[in-house]
Amino acid sequence: MKDGANYARRIKSFASRLSRLFKEPPPREPRPVIEELLYAILARETSDERAARALEALYQNTVDLNELRVTTPREIVRMMGEDLPEVAAKAEEIGAVLRDVVRRQGRLDLSSLKDRGLREAREYLETLQGVSPFAAAWVFSRSLGGHAIAVDENMVRFLRAERLVPEKAELADVQALLERNVSASISLRFQAALRQRALQRQRSGGKGGRAGPRHSSSPSPSHRSAKAGTSRxxxxxxxxxxxxxxxxxxxxxxxxxxxxxxxxxxxxxxx
Structure with missing residues (x-):
């Protein structure tokens, strides 16, 4: 990455400041790894509250994960609600990942990942069908105790707007930059705070750039008043x-x- 040392300094300073300001939510009951993976798929580009509602809707409308595995994407969309960001893609991902887990594990259970080495466990997650880099990093850090920072496109847009990463940086490059320069001791808090900030900007209609000074060919009222006073x-x-x-x-x-x-x-x- 061009000018990488400069961006590394910016990220370290920003991460330290943001983590200090962030108020962590109360801890929740840990989910089984397979369910945390489903939640991570749903959490991309949206809030924890919306992702939790979507996951609860899936539980309410199916008997178990096996039934969810054979449910059509269209029906999954109907269950979760069409207002969920990227709902169609997420419905496809849920079906794909559940089928791949059964193919590789013989059952819908990923608890054995806790017994593997961290490198092997992350590689397993990243090679599952239907699992995005965001979901893999989320589960790796939250369920398996590894150092990873889940980054979605909304977070990348925020970082670009703040000039903390290059304007044309790709998601994989941004994730690698963050994981190298944000310490493991604050990585979960930083990830949560960054995601929250990015969602706030998205809701406020941020276009991904800094607001510059307004320019107008007409003088402002105060300028006109001053000019009139000067003329008088x-x-x-x-x-x-x-x-x-x-x-x-x-x-x-x-x-x-x-x-x-x-x-x-x-x-x-x-x-």
Whole structure:
């Protein structure tokens, strides 16, 4: 990554500051690994509250994960609600990952990943059908205790807007940059805070860039007022100078008239 050292410094400073400001939610009951994986699929590009509602809807509308595995994507969309971001893609991913787990494990259970080495466990997650880098990193960090930072496109847009990563940085590059420069001790808190900030910007209609100064060809009201005041001041000054000039001219005229009168009077007194 070009200028990587500079971006690394920015990320470290930002992560430290953001983690200090973030108020962590109360801890929740840990989920089984397979269920945490489903939740991670749903949590991409949306809030924890919306992801939790979608997961609960799946539980309420199916007997178990085996039934969910054979449910059509269209029906999964109906269960979760079409307002869930990327709902169609997530419905496809849920079916794909459940089928692949059964194919590889023989059952819908991923608890054995806790007995594997961290590198092997992460590789397993990343190679499951239907699992995005976000979901793999989420489960690896939250269920298996590994160091990873789950990053979705919304978070990448936020980081670009804050100029913390290059403007054209890809998701994989951003994730690698964060994992290298955010310490494991604050990584979960940082990930949660970053995700929250990115969602807040998205809701407020942020376009992914910094707001610049507004420019207008018309002067602002205060500028117009100041300009008008200046014009009035200039006009008043010109009028005052004109009055002063007139007074001076009148004084000179009176002086000349007085001198002429005295001269005339003196002339009449001579014999």
């Amino acid at each position: 001041g200039s006009a008043s000054g010109r009028a005052a100078r004109a009055r002063s000039t007139n007074r001076q001219a009148s004084g000179k005229a009176r002086s000349r008239t007085g001198s002429a009168a005295r001269a005339s009077s003196s002339g009449r007194r001579r014999p």
